[in-house]
Amino acid sequence: AQSVTQLDSHVSVSEGTPVLLRCNYSSSYSPSLFWYVQHPNKGLQLLLKYTSAATLVKGINGFEAEFKKSETSFHLTKPSAHMSDAAEYFCVVSETYSSASKIIFGSGTRLSIRP
Amino acid sequence: SQTIHQWPATLVQPVGSPLSLECTVEGTSNPNLYWYRQAAGRGLQLLFYSVGIGQISSEVPQNLSASRPQDRQFILSSKKLLLSDSGFYLCAWRKSEPNYGYTFGSGTRLTVV
DSSP: OOEEEESOSEEEEETTSOEEEOEEEEOSSOEEEEEEEEOTTOOEEEEEEEOSSOSEEEOGGGOEEEEETTTTEEEEEESSOOGGGOEEEEEEEEESSOTTOOEEEOOOEEEEEEO | OOEEEEEOSEEEEOTTOOEEEEEEEESOSSOEEEEEEEOTTSOEEEEEEEEETTEEEESSOSSEEEEEEETTEEEEEESSOOGGGOEEEEEEEEOSSTTOOOEEOOOEEEEEO
């Protein structure tokens, strides 16, 4: 069975400082991993995805994530936070053995940016 | 390019009234379709998914139902809404192949009063 754990429900950083949103996963098969961002009352937007190619994945808006199999982690980072990064972030795992595979969402991390 | 449309954007319904939320996808064929619900302060919960016309899988027992009358149309329904049905409903699609990411609609904010 697959699962995903986002270790922090809320992260607050100052503008211009680094961002780290933590995610650990559990999967019986080779997983695909995603990060989505959701601004208030909006749908979810794909930030980046890992699908067994390069372990360091670069996404939109300067975000990147590194897949670490030994640690079963897929943490999201950004070198310098911007006010527009304030949103809810979801880590998602999907097992790749089936084309009809379902995805499992983490509980979300709310990112706040202090001026 | 592929697009996903979901409507209405917001909806206020009395308890006991029926519900119909619609989602359509353009620019692709035979997509996998999904309905998720996001309750206030909580993560996303998968409600239904469909891998083809008339094929619906339910993840959570509840008073909601889903139908897929056409290849790119996915409808979420209820005969009688409950207060606990309030939330943010998201439709999503993906291609029927592994590793393909999900694309989400803009969501429907449902408030049951």
